[in-house]
Amino acid sequence: MKSGDRGILSEHDLKQTSNKIVYGIMVLVICAMVFSMLYPILMMMFNGLKSNTEVNTFPPHFFPQEWHFDNLKQAMNYIDLFSYLRNTIYIFVGNMLMTLVVLGMASFSISRMNVPYKKAIYFFFLMTLFIPASSYMVPNFVNLKELGLLNQYAAFWLPAGANTFYFLLLKNFFDGIHPEIFEAARIDGASEPRSFFSIAVPLSVPIFATLAIFIFSTAWNDWFWPSLVMHSDDKYTLATAIYKYVINVKALNTNIKFAILFLVSLPPIVVFLIFQKFIMRGVALSAVKG
Amino acid sequence: MNQTAVVNENPGAQMERKSSTPQRNGRWKKNFWGYMFLVPAFVIFILFMWVPILKGLVYSFYHVDFVSGNTFVGFDNYARALTDPDVLTAVKNTLYYMALCFVLGFWVPIAFAIAISELRRFGGFVRVAAYLPFVVPGVVLYGLWRWLYDPVGPINALLGTFGIDQIAFLTDTRWSMISLVFMETWQQFGSGMLIYLAAVLSIPRDWYEAAEIDGAGVWARIRHITLPSMRNLIILMLILQVIGTSQGYQSQMALLDGGPNNTTLTYALLMVKYAFTKLDYGTATALGMLMFIVLGGLGVLQFKLNKEDN
Numbered sequence: 394m395k396s397g398d399r400g401i402l403s404e405h406d407l408k409q410t411s412n413k414i415v416y417g418i419m420v421l422v423i424c425a426m427v428f429s430m431l432y433p434i435l436m437m438m439f440n441g442l443k444s445n446t447e448v449n450t451f452p453p454h455f456f457p458q459e460w461h462f463d464n465l466k467q468a469m470n471y472i473d474l475f476s477y478l479r480n481t482i483y484i485f486v487g488n489m490l491m492t493l494v495v496l497g498m499a500s501f502s503i504s505r506m507n508v509p510y511k512k513a514i515y516f517f518f519l520m521t522l523f524i525p526a527s528s529y530m531v532p533n534f535v536n537l538k539e540l541g542l543l544n545q546y547a548a549f550w551l552p553a554g555a556n557t558f559y560f561l562l563l564k565n566f567f568d569g570i571h572p573e574i575f576e577a578a579r580i581d582g583a584s585e586p587r588s589f590f591s592i593a594v595p596l597s598v599p600i601f602a603t604l605a606i607f608i609f610s611t612a613w614n615d616w617f618w619p620s621l622v623m624h625s626d627d628k629y630t631l632a633t634a635i636y637k638y639v640i641n642v643k644a645l646n647t648n649i650k651f652a653i654l655f656l657v658s659l660p661p662i663v664v665f666l667i668f669q670k671f672i673m674r675g676v677a678l679s680a681v682k683g
Numbered sequence: 684m685n686q687t688a689v690v691n692e693n694p695g696a697q698m699e700r701k702s703s704t705p706q707r708n709g710r711w712k713k714n715f716w717g718y719m720f721l722v723p724a725f726v727i728f729i730l731f732m733w734v735p736i737l738k739g740l741v742y743s744f745y746h747v748d749f750v751s752g753n754t755f756v757g758f759d760n761y762a763r764a765l766t767d768p769d770v771l772t773a774v775k776n777t778l779y780y781m782a783l784c785f786v787l788g789f790w791v792p793i794a795f796a797i798a799i800s801e802l803r804r805f806g807g808f809v810r811v812a813a814y815l816p817f818v819v820p821g822v823v824l825y826g827l828w829r830w831l832y833d834p835v836g837p838i839n840a841l842l843g844t845f846g847i848d849q850i851a852f853l854t855d856t857r858w859s860m861i862s863l864v865f866m867e868t869w870q871q872f873g874s875g876m877l878i879y880l881a882a883v884l885s886i887p888r889d890w891y892e893a894a895e896i897d898g899a900g901v902w903a904r905i906r907h908i909t910l911p912s913m914r915n916l917i918i919l920m921l922i923l924q925v926i927g928t929s930q931g932y933q934s935q936m937a938l939l940d941g942g943p944n945n946t947t948l949t950y951a952l953l954m955v956k957y958a959f960t961k962l963d964y965g966t967a968t969a970l971g972m973l974m975f976i977v978l979g980g981l982g983v984l985q986f987k988l989n990k991e992d993n
Contacts, residue, residue, distance in 0.1 A: 401908075402801055508721065551730070589720070617933055635822045639826065650826060676877045
């Protein structure tokens with residue numbers, strides 16, 4: 394609370410008893426919220442380090458009574474986490490490149506280059522926003538099948554270039570760059586591709602980073618669509634494999650289950666904690682504008 | 684600014700050199716790269732957006748068979764979709780789900796955004812904590828909440844200490860949908876909260892100062908300054924939520940597969956089941972078209988409001 398030294402409440406308000414009580418209740422509710430957010434996630438981590446009997450005791454303990462770090466090793470051996478991780482990274486990197494090149498160029502063209510019928514072309518891209526995504530999910534699958542793309546990474550990479558939200562984010566960003574920069578480059582004899590790749594792209598690192606976060610979290614979280622498109626075990630993404638082989642399996646010991654869940658959620662949590670300021674600003678800025 | 688002024692002396696010379704080619708050729712050259720930059724996106728959008736959308740329209744009139752070819756069946760798919768008693772159940776469940784998401788979920792991020800904006804200390808930490816579940820992959824949360832909701836899990840343990848009887852959160856037909864909505868609210872309110880928080884913090888502080896001098900109490904300030912300033916954002920978020928929840932199926936599918944006794948079978952989940960369990964892609968596309976007819980207007984509305992907001 395740096396800005397202006399006051400919020401809705403002023404220092405004076407906080408001197409009144411009734412306001413003090415309300416403020417106190419508010420702080421308590423926020424504390425309860427924070428607890429309810431952190432407790433299950435920490436519980437998941439600690440459960441992964443307990444013995445199986447301890448996980449199933451009632452009422453549950455928070456800290457393990459004996460620490461079983463060998464659970465993590467068993468978790469690694471249960472399914473080949475690294476091969477699923479590799480598949481997930483493949484999809485992320487390919488999607489990122491497609492977004493960067495295809496949508497980056499298209500939005501740059503609409504935003505900063507000379508194209509007749511710009512409005513019409515812009516609308517062509519935009520119109521897909523009005524169609525609810527689930528309503529063409531099934532034909533989308535049928536389409537991929539008819540194109541012979543099922544069970545191939547291209548089934549993720551190519552459609553990644555057809556994302557209207559990312560297109561709009563990029564266009565808004567390019568709109569915000571001063572046109573003089575590109576005028577100057579043009580006049581100095583830079584070709585259009587050159588001014589895109591050596592001027593626009595380096596200037597767009599912030600928006601690409603925001604997109605990287607979105608694309609990463611989609612690749613990391615999406616379990617249903619990959620489970621349809623990929624139908625061989627060695628192509629599943631991490632989330633799909635977890636859904637198929639961990640969540641829905643009854644025979645697996647609960648502590649090992651939690652150890653796997655812990656291992657899978659650790660990387661995104663670590664990435665988030667490192668880049669939290671940046672990520673949260675990105676969410677606040679782009680979630681609505683998208 | 685100085686730089687551009689200097690550089691601007693050049694264009695004349697540049698233009699002269701270029702205009703030696705015929706006028707038409709020059710215009711083509713001028714627009715060439717603009718078009719070339721659009722071509723890949725154009726192709727991709729047609730292949731992976733417009734073709735599926737149009738195929739959706741076409742295939743809703745076909746029996747889709749990958750082996751022996753598609754056959755035209757007229758309105759059969761629509762007839763099947765509209766006479767299936769499950770469709771009525773699914774529509775009811777979806778409306779119930781949307782209502783629950785509104786009642787249990789919609790106000791939560793707004794309330795917390797206003798509350799957190801008033802924190803004098805630890806605001807950053809609270810934001811991180813609230814957003815944390817959004818970072819954890821959905822599948823992991825499904826596994827986690829199955830355990831939390833277990834009849835002998837932590838939530839029932841907590842309720843037990845207050846003397847409340849065990850609740851079968853997931854398998855009791857009265858609780859199943861409520862439990863799902865509660866889980867989703869827990870998982871997702873953090874991102875909504877950050878969006879609202881940005882709006883709350885952008886309200887000029889001196890408005891509150893002025894209101895206070897005029898004698899407005901705390902609640903009056905929230906009611907007459909904070910909430911009206913966020914009005915457009917709240918409406919936009921409401922439309923986004925309606926669009927999102929009307930198509931919801933993933934947690935219903937992952938945690939309960941539509942059960943118990945079809946109480947969590949949403950419309951989109953029924954569509955998914957028609958396609959990928961019954962392999963009846965024709966009827967599934969017909970269900971998708973019906974969904975488009977009902978929801979199509981919402982997208983336009985959202986776009987218009989979004990434009991006004993910016």
